[in-house]
Amino acid sequence: MQLRLFFDIPVLWNHNFPPGPWAWPFVGNMFSFDPAMMHLEFEKCAKKYGNIFAIRLPVANDSQMWVVLNGYKMVKEALVQNGDNFANRPSITLYEDTYTGASKAGAKGVVMSNGYPWTQQRRFALSTLRNFGLGKKSLEPSIQLEAQCLNEAFLSEHAGKPFDPQMLINNAVSNVICCLVFGDRFEYSDDQFQTLLKTLDEIIYLQGGFWGALYNMMPWALRRIPGPHRRIFSGWCEVFSFINFRIQAHMKDNDLSSPRDFIDCFLNEIKKWEHDSKAGFNLENLSACTADLFVAGTETTSTTLYWALLFMINYPEIQAKVQAEIDAVVGSSRQPSVEDRDSMPYTDAVLHEIQRKGNIIPLNVTRVATKDTKIGGYIIPKNTLVLGTLYSVLFDESQWETPHTFNPGHFLDQQGRFRNRDAFLPFSLGKRVCPGEQLAKMELFLFFTSMLQRFTFSSPQGVEPSLDFKKGFTHSPKPYQLCATPR
Ligand code: HEM
Structure with missing residues (x-):
């Protein structure tokens, strides 16, 4: 085991392994990069070593070697053309230690499971959420209602005064995801729920940063000593006790004939799969799948909307053009609807550009090679960890006219019509492509247009708006304040 900290045998044998920066014994490249700037550091490495390079980070159980893929063509070659060979997730100690119950049962939700339980759970989650309206018109009224509540909260709690909109x-x-999963929404005045959301924010930040990486490198030491990493575990305990409390309540009043939400459907499924324990339909895995949907459905879309308002206060002229389109197509007497999208090419382009430039999951979620695979002329050995970085795709200089500028024109043709772009991949691609894409797009459109229909957002007087970011697992704006002036 200790030997693996110094050497990775398959790599020593492989003369066709991608090049990369020199790595220290034991810690590898652990201290070569600032975790908060990893995507930018990788950009520099790509310039030096090419669009496929290797680093050594002793943070996963499968291998210490990571291959980083850069740019649209390379990421597509790996995740689509060789999709089957990179469909799996690695085994990460921090994750194993937080999802203990689920991993004991042999499966771990949707995001980090592999093989048979993953296919079963992904298929089940998608079909169940679709039955409850995911990607369909039937979900629209509940998102519109939520958007209305959000606008009311902006108005009643903060009318005209500077505030940070993040928690709201x-x-x-x-x-939105709570209604689908738990069958319930939570009032903005619910202190317990607000505390839980803050906890989630905190653990996602800690997990994706230095302490998360250090824990994965030296779990045997960090399990025994105090430090900020402890907060990751206490935080996950709070999240799981919130979820398990709701599962228990569902078990008491679940009516088999009319399931109300994801939890009810999963409970019904447990009985049907009693003969096949490997599929992962058990109570422990219900917690893990629920946590995955709750976390993935909350953090990503809200971080994107937090970026959206920050871009609007940084580019008031773009905000004014979106508002003019909303006024012309929707007016002020009704709420925007998904059907309006086709008549609103400029707004659509702005939303796409927010996702591109917001770049909320810059490194993507890690995959692992299940077979030796040739990519970009190099051999990636079985068990190597693979990052098909999304930052390198969303800012690929061969794909975007002005990659580092906030430019809705990236998504408009000469006639001002919306045009899709191949390298627009914030939801990744291939076998693990985000299953929440349609839901997220619907939410982004309805929340964004509804907020801009009712308010003009600006930076508080005397404050120069900036686009500063902080990076944990997600790339999110540094906390900021704005004023919401009713229109
Ligand atoms: C703007 C919003 C969102 C973005 C940018 C986003 C992005 C991503 C990305 C990049 C991945 C990793 C894909 C890969 O490994 O190649 C992912 C996975 C995933 N996302 Fe999303 N996501 C968003 C919203 C959502 C929502 C609303 C849900 C809830 C239904 C969701 C559920 C998931 C799940 C369950 C996975 C794991 C899929 C798997 O491993 O098979 N996401 N997402």
């Missing part, structure tokens, strides 16, 4: 947006977005 977080709560509103979370309510």
Whole structure:
């Protein structure tokens, strides 16, 4: 085991392994990069070593070697053309230690499971959420209602005064997935729920940063000593006790004939799969799947909307053009609807550009090679960890005219019509492509247009707006304040 900290045998044998920066014994490249700037550091490495390079980070159980893929063509070659060979997730100690119950049962939700339980759970989650309206018109009224509540909260709690909209947006977005999963929404005045959302924010930040990486490198030491990493575990305990409390309540009043939400459907499924324990339909895995949907459905979309308002206060002329389109197509007497989208190419382009430039999951979620695979002329050995970085795709200089500028024109043709772009991949691609894409797009459109229909957002007087970011697992704006002036 200790030997693996110094050497990775398959790599020593492989003369066709991608090049990369020199790595220290034991710690590898652990201290070569600032975790908060990893995507930018990788950009520099790509310039030096090419669009496929290797680093050594002793943070996963499968291998210490990571291959980083850069740019649209390379990421597509790996995740689509060789999709089957990179469909799996690695085994990460921090994750194993937080999802203990689920991993004991042999499966761990949707995001980190592999093989048979993953296919079963992903299929089940998608079909169940679709039955409850995911990607369909039937879900629209509940998102519109939530958008209305959010606007009312902006108005009643903060009318004209500077405030940080993050927690309200977080709560509103979370309510959409909470309705699908728990069958419930939570009032913005619910202190317990607000505390839970803050906890989630904190653990996602800690997990994706230095302490998360250090824990994965030296779990045997960090398990025994105090430090900020402890907060990751106490935080996950709070999240799981919130979820388990709701599962228990569902078990008491679940009516088999009319399931109300994801939890009810999963409970019904447990009985049907009693003969096949490997599929992962058990109570422990219900907690893990629920946590995955709750976390993935809350954090990503709300971070994108938090970026959206920050871009609007940084580019008031773009905000004014979106508002003019909303006024012309929707007016002020009704709420925007998904059907309006086709008649609103400029707004659509702005939303796409917010996702591109917001770049909320810059490194993507890690995959692991299940077979030796040739990519970009190099051999990636079985068990190597693979990052098909999304930052390198969303800012690929060969794909975007002005990659580092906030430019809705990226998504408009000469006639001002919306045009899609191949390298627009914030939801990734291939076998693990985000299953929440349609839901997220619907939420982004309805929340964004509804907020801009009712308010003009600006930076508080005397404050120069900036686009500063902080990076944990997600790339999110540094906390900021704005004023919401009713229109
Ligand atoms: C703007 C919003 C969102 C963005 C940018 C986003 C992005 C991503 C990305 C990049 C991945 C990793 C894909 C890969 O490994 O190649 C992912 C996975 C996932 N997302 Fe999303 N996501 C968003 C919203 C959502 C929502 C609303 C849900 C809830 C239904 C969701 C559920 C998931 C799940 C369950 C996975 C794991 C899929 C798997 O491993 O098979 N996401 N997402």
